[in-house]
Amino acid sequence: ETGVTQSPTHLIKTRGQQVTLRCSSQSGHNTVSWYQQALGQGPQFIFQYYREEENGRGNFPPRFSGLQFPNYSSELNVNALELDDSALYLCASSLGGQGSNQPQHFGDGTRLSIL
Amino acid sequence: AQSVSQHNHHVILSEAASLELGCNYSYGGTVNLFWYVQYPGQHLQLLLKYFSGDPLVKGIKGFEAEFIKSKFSFNLRKPSVQWSDTAEYFCAVNALNFGNEKLTFGTGTRLTIIP
Numbered sequence: 001e002t003g004v005t006q007s008p009t010h011l012i013k014t015r016g017q018q019v020t021l022r023c024s025s026q027s028g029h030n031t032v033s034w035y036q037q038a039l040g041q042g043p044q045f046i047f048q049y050y051r052e053e054e055n056g057r058g059n060f061p062p063r064f065s066g067l068q069f070p071n072y073s074s075e076l077n078v079n080a081l082e083l084d085d086s087a088l089y090l091c092a093s094s095l096g097g098q099g100s101n102q103p104q105h106f107g108d109g110t111r112l113s114i115l
Numbered sequence: 116a117q118s119v120s121q122h123n124h125h126v127i128l129s130e131a132a133s134l135e136l137g138c139n140y141s142y143g144g145t146v147n148l149f150w151y152v153q154y155p156g157q158h159l160q161l162l163l164k165y166f167s168g169d170p171l172v173k174g175i176k177g178f179e180a181e182f183i184k185s186k187f188s189f190n191l192r193k194p195s196v197q198w199s200d201t202a203e204y205f206c207a208v209n210a211l212n213f214g215n216e217k218l219t220f221g222t223g224t225r226l227t228i229i230p
Binding site for chain 2: 094
């Protein structure tokens with residue numbers, strides 16, 4: 001079974017630029033969640049996609065946006081990058097739906113550095 | 116909104132010592148509870164989970180956790196730690212009334228085992 005894969009592994013951008021991060025969910029999973037993990041902190045929920053629809057959003061501004069594709073892979077887009085966006089971005093997939101009670105499986109993350 | 120507190124930021128133990136890491140959450144409704152572990156250079160991995168039933172749950176590698184609803188706690192325990200348990204440990208909660216699988220994480224506890 002293939003796990004959650006994220007690309008790229010590392011990325012360096014400058015303030016004001018835009019970035020797209022990609023995630024392939026684990027086989028059989030239909031739900032993808034994105035998290036931001038700043039240094040020394042726990043992951044913070046950005047948003048979740050279930051069957052191509054946004055299904056919950058954390059306390060992040062609209063310049064953080066996402067997509068989920070029919071094969072359940074996902075993208076996280078961040079516009080107008082700021083220095084505080086420097087973090088590890090984690091993707092997690094699960095088999096979702098009401099009462100599914102399935103845990104999330106995490107990828108290795110994308111380390112984003114803003115100069 | 117739910118929150119998770121992990122009071123131990125860095126714990127240092129000798130091999131064979133017993134371990135207990137604290138986790139408290141704030142949310143009055145029904146929750147699913149998780150412990151994730153992040154070994155150096157690796158992705159977050161599920162250690163154990165509580166959904167319902169027996170409040171004492173057993174996970175991988177000899178870890179267990181007890182859900183005490185009256186104390187809003189879900190402490191992680193291991194009777195005898197090994198050097199290979201050196202890692203960062205994260206407690207997480209999913210509040211079931213929001214219709215999604217958003218995980219709220221604590222800030223993590225770094226565990227260092229001295230051989």
